Amino acid sequence: MRREISVCVLILALSVSGCASDYLNNYDTMTLAAGDSTRQNQLLQTVDPFNPDSHNTKIEGDGQRMTAVVQRYRGAPQPTSASRSNGADLDCAGGRGNNPVVQGPVSVGPSDPNHLDRDHDGVGCER
Numbered sequence: 001m002r003r004e005i006s007v008c009v010l011i012l013a014l015s016v017s018g019c020a021s022d023y024l025n026n027y028d029t030m031t032l033a034a035g036d037s038t039r040q041n042q043l044l045q046t047v048d049p050f051n052p053d054s055h056n057t058k059i060e061g062d063g064q065r066m067t068a069v070v071q072r073y074r075g076a077p078q079p080t081s082a083s084r085s086n087g088a089d090l091d092c093a094g095g096r097g098n099n100p101v102v103q104g105p106v107s108v109g110p111s112d113p114n115h116l117d118r119d120h121d122g123v124g125c126e127r
Helices: 002-019 037-044 063-074 081-085
Strands: none
Touching: none
8 A cells, every 4th residue: 555655746846847857957958948039039929919999899790780670689679661752851759740740750861851869869759
């Protein structure tokens, strides 16, 4: 039993000492880390090693299409083609106008010819 323990300790000591041989010995030979100093210095002196596009927070997209997707997700009804193309002036439900009424909230484009979107967030007739 005692002999088995001493053999295990000897094997453990030899395996651990093998890892440090390159660092403890001052030989004029090639090591596994030879030739990396240029690359190491370059990485240390790099101001921002990340991809330059990783800081781009401006995500390109179609604003009208994205607004329509969000409104569909929220459950807001989309304006019908008749309300878009007939050319009549529209009013929101509960408003003071005497024109055809639009039940809101509805998705409104950037032009907003009927002035349904007062806060310019792409949603008209919201209360």
